[in-house]
Amino acid sequence: MEADQSRLLFLLFLFAWRLSPEVAAEVQESSDGSVASQKPMWLTDVPATMEFIAVAEVAVIGFFQDLEIPAVSLFHSMVQKFQDVSFGISTDSEVLAHYNITGNTISLFRLVDNKKLDLESKYIESIDANKLSRFIEINSLHLVTEYNPATVIGLFNSMIQIHLLLMMNKASPEYEESMSRYQKAAKLFQGKILFVLVDSGVEANGKVISFFKLKKSQLPALAIYRTVDEEWDTLPMAEVSVEHVQNFCDGFLKGKRLRENHESEEKTPKVEL
Template sequence: MKISRSRCLILSFVLVCGLFPEVPADVEEASDGLSTDREPRWLTDIPATKEFIAAAEVAVIGFFQDLEIPIVSVFRSLVQQFQDVSFGISNHSEVLAHYNVTSSSICLFRLVDNEQLHLDAEEIENLDAAKLSRFIHTNNLHWVTEYSPMIAAGLFNTMVQTHLLLMINKASPEFEETMRRYQTTAKLFQGQILFVLVDTSKRENGKVVAYFKLKESQLPALAIYDSVDDKWDTLPITEVTVEKVQGFCEGFLSGALLRDHRAEEDPGKEEL
């Protein structure tokens, strides 16, 4: 069987491999055993809703005309599962009309790429906790998103084509300061580059490091790639600073660092 060996497609496989693992038992149940400390924010008018969305890296809002439908309790139960996501709920007609909701809908708003994802009334009619949890997990992209197989689908389901990966051991003493600088730089490239963290202490992440032809001795390192044009480059980096990361990103976006790695492929591997 002859197929294309585009490295971009290979990378998508590498990243998304294991995309749908078993959902943890605590997600399967909608509410049993969950703490009720957190609740969705009630959004009673348009200004409050806009402010709520603008203040969160990721916001999930349930727009419900009828608060008695089953999905409402499922939605509220998941608040405990996502401590880094802001949950809101509204049944006010003016708010629903402003967001073009004519029945009921669950919407996810991402600040990092100004994306809005919607589950409409037909999609949520038979939605359970596991499926809704998977939807949020998959699309939960922040200024810096830690890589996992489930998150990988969200990375490839965005209009932002350029992704930057920081490959570093989270247990390293410099990690906290490194992340602060990395996140600061991420805000400079909103809508241009998605910033990702790859924890190299996890054995399963070794395939991501290997894809970019990096050795353990070269870590920590940055890897940047265009998910459409199959261009990428790497930078081993002993100290992550805003200036270094910004320069690396700007060089890639300007084309100064672009390399077409398809030309490096072994012609003998074009057929499987």
């Protein structure tokens, strides 16, 4: 219980501020701004549903016994808001039975930790667009999840207790290539470590950088945190590479720490960029 409380306090310290309308809109906006018409995929049997879930980082499926309820139209509207999420619908009795669905249910499946989260009938009956949108925002974790006030709740609820944060400015010329390498490394630790991106160009994210005793002059940098005992470590780096990330994660998993060295280095004055 004490560990859970400490974990919650840590996350609240780093992430807890209200989701403003501007941030909510940014979270929901597709990466390319496209509003092209899209529809959920119809899932007519168990094998097709299993494959649909297996190939998606985040899949949201409406298991509906009744297609006339208001939640169905709300479900369709979410497809346009979350274009990095795969949406499907099934009314097939065998599919519903396979996933232990006994009433109208909207389920979210995450590849990163193999977790299934349900909005069951008692919530579906009174659901509105804001509540459904919030459910998806909070719980959508990808191989690399960008830190924001919504995703932190999903991170906290994940079964994975070790989180790796890449603190880097998304506006930097090296960002695209660095992110590609970071994503490759994330696949190596799927199910073991949650990979998170913290955009150091966002002013509010400065609290995360300072919590891990890092300065902007040391970025990009990695910070790794284990929620169960609050153990953490950092690694400033000139270049983000799969090898650097892998070695840092492997070292932490084996109990090796670099932080003592960093703390001694901080005694030497550094020039802020």
